[in-house]
Amino acid sequence: MPPSQITLVTGPPGVGKTTWIRQQLNQARDPVVYFAAGAGSLPIDGMHLGVEFPHLKVLIEGQEQELLGQIKTGIPLLVEVAFHLDPVQMQQIFGEFDCYWVGITPDPELDAETYLWADELIPGQATLPPLKTPQLWRASLTGQVWDPASLEVFWDELLLGAYGEVYRAKGIFEMPEGQAIYGEFTAGSRRTSLEDFDVLNVPRHLKGRPQRFSGLEILGRNLDTGSLSQAVQDCCLSDAVLMDYQRQIQELIETGELAA
Amino acid sequence: MKLAVLSCIHANLPALEAVLLDIDQHQVDQIFCVGDLVGYGPHPNEVIEKIRVLGIPTCAGCWDEDVVDGHNACECSYPSVLAEKRGLLAHEWTNQQVSQDNKDWLATLPHSLKFENLAFVHGSPHSAHEYLLPGMNVFVALERVLATGADVLFCGHTHVPYVRTLHDAHLHLKVTPSAGDPYTHTFTAPVKRIVNVGSVGEPRHGRPNATYVLYDSESEEVTLREVPYAFQRTCMDILERGLPPIFAWRLARGLEYAEKAEDPAHVCTR
Numbered sequence: 258m259p260p261s262q263i264t265l266v267t268g269p270p271g272v273g274k275t276t277w278i279r280q281q282l283n284q285a286r287d288p289v290v291y292f293a294a295g296a297g298s299l300p301i302d303g304m305h306l307g308v309e310f311p312h313l314k315v316l317i318e319g320q321e322q323e324l325l326g327q328i329k330t331g332i333p334l335l336v337e338v339a340f341h342l343d344p345v346q347m348q349q350i351f352g353e354f355d356c357y358w359v360g361i362t363p364d365p366e367l368d369a370e371t372y373l374w375a376d377e378l379i380p381g382q383a384t385l386p387p388l389k390t391p392q393l394w395r396a397s398l399t400g401q402v403w404d405p406a407s408l409e410v411f412w413d414e415l416l417l418g419a420y421g422e423v424y425r426a427k428g429i430f431e432m433p434e435g436q437a438i439y440g441e442f443t444a445g446s447r448r449t450s451l452e453d454f455d456v457l458n459v460p461r462h463l464k465g466r467p468q469r470f471s472g473l474e475i476l477g478r479n480l481d482t483g484s485l486s487q488a489v490q491d492c493c494l495s496d497a498v499l500m501d502y503q504r505q506i507q508e509l510i511e512t513g514e515l516a517a
Numbered sequence: 518m519k520l521a522v523l524s525c526i527h528a529n530l531p532a533l534e535a536v537l538l539d540i541d542q543h544q545v546d547q548i549f550c551v552g553d554l555v556g557y558g559p560h561p562n563e564v565i566e567k568i569r570v571l572g573i574p575t576c577a578g579c580w581d582e583d584v585v586d587g588h589n590a591c592e593c594s595y596p597s598v599l600a601e602k603r604g605l606l607a608h609e610w611t612n613q614q615v616s617q618d619n620k621d622w623l624a625t626l627p628h629s630l631k632f633e634n635l636a637f638v639h640g641s642p643h644s645a646h647e648y649l650l651p652g653m654n655v656f657v658a659l660e661r662v663l664a665t666g667a668d669v670l671f672c673g674h675t676h677v678p679y680v681r682t683l684h685d686a687h688l689h690l691k692v693t694p695s696a697g698d699p700y701t702h703t704f705t706a707p708v709k710r711i712v713n714v715g716s717v718g719e720p721r722h723g724r725p726n727a728t729y730v731l732y733d734s735e736s737e738e739v740t741l742r743e744v745p746y747a748f749q750r751t752c753m754d755i756l757e758r759g760l761p762p763i764f765a766w767r768l769a770r771g772l773e774y775a776e777k778a779e780d781p782a783h784v785c786t787r
Contacts, residue, residue: 407599419766484762491602498598 262331263354265294265347267338268361270425270476271443272381274337275302277361281335282310290314290327294347295339299395299472301427302337305439308457321350328354341393344374385445388424394475394482396489400466402431402499407492409451412440416448420488421480428473430454433494433502434515435461437471461517463503463510518734519544522637522714524551524673525578526568528558528611529718529768532727533567535746536717543731549630551673551714552578552639554623555615557607557764558718559754565619577626578639579646579674583608584615585624589646603761610760629665633734636667640674649711651679659683662709669710669737671730678715678728680739684708712739718751724771 264281266274282289291313293303303315314332316324328334338347344358360375362368363383372378408430415423427441440454459469473489494502509515521540526533540548550573555561561584568575583589588608595601615623628645630637641647642664649661649672658681662670686706693699715728722728725748731740752765 404598406597410597410599414763414766417770419763481762487761488599488763492597492599494598 263328263334263336263351263356264359265336265338265351265356266359266361267344268340268381269384269387270340271384272361272363274361275306277359277379278306278335278337282306282313285312285333288312288314288332290316290324290332290334291337292316292324292334293337293339295342297395299397299474300470301429301472301474304429304470305457308459341391383445384443385424388478390478391424391476392478392480394480394485395472396486397472398489399468399470399472401471401493402433402466403492404494405432405451411488411492412451415475416442420485421477423475423477425476426474429457429471431462431467431471433499434506435463435503437469463506466499518546520732520734521545521548521729522551522671522732523548523717523729524639524714525553525676525716525719526564527553527580527716527718528555528561528564529751530560530563530567531746531748531750532718533564535744536727536729539742539744545731548573549632549637549671550575551637551671552576552626552645553580553673554578555584555611556580558751559758559760561611561615562619565615565622569622574630575626576630576637576639577623577628577645581623581626582645584612585620606761631667634668635671636665637671638665640672648675649713650675651681655683658711659686659706659709662711663706668707669712671712671714673714673716675713676716676719676721677713678730678741679713681711682708683710715741719768720771722771725769
C-alpha cells in the first residue's frame with residue numbers, strides 16, 4: 258500500500274484505476290475502506306471490488322460522515338476519483354488530512370504537467386483521446402433481472418453505437434439463474450460480449466427480485482437516452498417470467514443438476 | 518420456364534422496387550411470393566398494393582396472418598424478450614396502418630401454392646410460423662416436402678437463403694400387427710429440394726442488400742440474387758413514420774429488425 262493512510266487515484270476512464278486498486282487490495286491483508294468519488298449512488302466498481310475482497314468496506318456518496326469516522330480509526334482509505342471531478346473538489350472532504358495522490362495516464366511523460374499535483378504518476382492502459390462533450394448516463398437497476406439473450410443483443414447494439422457513441426460502459430446485471438455478472442467495455446479496446454463478463458461471487462438469489470445493487474453506467478456522446486431506457490426496460494423479465502425461471506432453477510438445484 | 522420467388526418483404530418498398538427491377542432484367546416468366554408482405558418496415562400498404570397491382574401469386578406469411586387474425590406468433594419465434602417486445606410493437610403499429618381493404622385482401626391469401634412440381638409456403642407446409650432451418654433433422658425436412666406432393670419446396674421465413682437437396686431417401690419399416698404376420702414396407706423418394714429464398718426487405722446476412730431466388734424449371738438451376746438498394750430511404754421512413762430508431766439502425770447493418778429463432782433442432786409444436 259502507498260505510504261499514506263489516504264490514497265486518491267485518478268485518471269481518464271478506462272485507464273485502469275480500478276485495476277490498480279485491485280492490485281493494492283491483493284497485497285493488503287487488513288481492512289481497507291474504498292470510496293468512489295463521483296460515482297453518485299451507483300457503486301458499480303465498489304460492488305464489484307466488495308464482492309472480490311471481503312476485507313474491503315465500500316462507502317458511497319452520501320456516506321461522507323461515515324467516511325470521516327473511518328479515517329479517525331486509522332484504517333487505510335482508497336479513493337477512486339472519477340475523471341470528471343477536479344482534484345480541487347476533493348479538498349472539501351480530504352483537505353485537512355495528509356493525502357497521497359496517484360495519477361494514472363496512458364503516457365506519464367506527456368501528461369506530467371497536467372498531473373503536477375500527483376505524488377506518483379503511473380502508466381496505464383492506452384485510451385482514446387478524451388471526449389470533448391462527454392455525456393454520462395446511469396441507470397440503477399436494482400431489482401431488475403435481465404433476460405440473458407436480450408442482454409446479449411442489447412450489449413452488442415450498445416457497443417456498436419446503436420444508442421450513440423460509447424466511450425466506456427460498465428454494469429452489474431442480475432441473471433435469472435440467481436447470479437450477478439459484471440461487464441465492461443472501453444472504446445479502442447476489444448469489443449466485449451457476455452462470455453467476457455465476470456460472475457460475481459455472491460449467493461444465488463432465487464426468491465423474487467434481488468435487492469442487492471445492480472446498475473449500468475455509460476459514458477459517451479450523443480446518447481439516445483430515451484431509446485436506451487426503453488431497451489433496458491424491454492430486456493428485463495416480468496414478475497411472472499422471473500417466478501417461472503426461479504422455480505425451474507430451484508428444481509434443478511433440488512435434483513442436483515445445478516450447484517446451489 | 519424461368520421463375521422468380523420472393524419472400525419476407527416486410528413493408529420495405531425501396532427493397533421490393535429494386536428486386537422487381539432486377540427481375541425485369543432477367544426475362545422471368547412468372548413471379549411467386551411466399552408472404553410476409555408486412556411487419557417491421559414502414560410501407561405496409563404500399564407493398565401490399567404493389568403486389569396486388571402486379572397480380573403476383575402470393576401465399577400468406579406469418580405477419581400477414583397476424584394482421585388478419587391478431588397476433589399469434591409463438592414465443593418460440595423470438596429468441597429473446599427484447600425481440601418479442603419489438604415484434605409486438607411492430608405488429609401493433611402495422612395493424613393500425615394497414616387499410617381495411619388491404620387487410621381483406623391479405624385474408625384471401627392461401628396458406629400454400631402449387632405450380633407443376635413446385636410448392637410454395639411461407640414457413641412450412643404445416644404452419645406459416647414454423648421454421649425450416651438448414652440444419653433441421655433430415656427426416657423432418659423430408660416429411661415437410663413430401664407433405665406438399667411437390668419435388669421442390671420454396672419457403673422463406675428464416676431470412677437466410679439456402680438450398681438443401683435430399684437424395685436417395687429410403688425408408689424400410691417392419692410392422693408387427695396384433696393379429697396376423699409381420700410384414701415389411703419400403704419407401705423410396707426421388708430427389709427432393711428445399712429452397713429458402715431469403716428476404717427482400719429484412720435481410721440477415723450482415724449486409725442490407727435484398728435477396729431473392731431465380732429458378733429455371735428446365736435446368737432446375739437455383740440462382741440466389743443479392744440486390745443493393747437505397748436502404749437509407751427505408752431507414753428515413755422508419756424514423757419519420759414513428760417506428761423505433763433501432764429498426765433503422767439494424768436494417769442498415771443487415772441485422773434484421775428483431776432477431777429470429779436459430780435453433781435448427783427446434784420444431785414448433787404448437
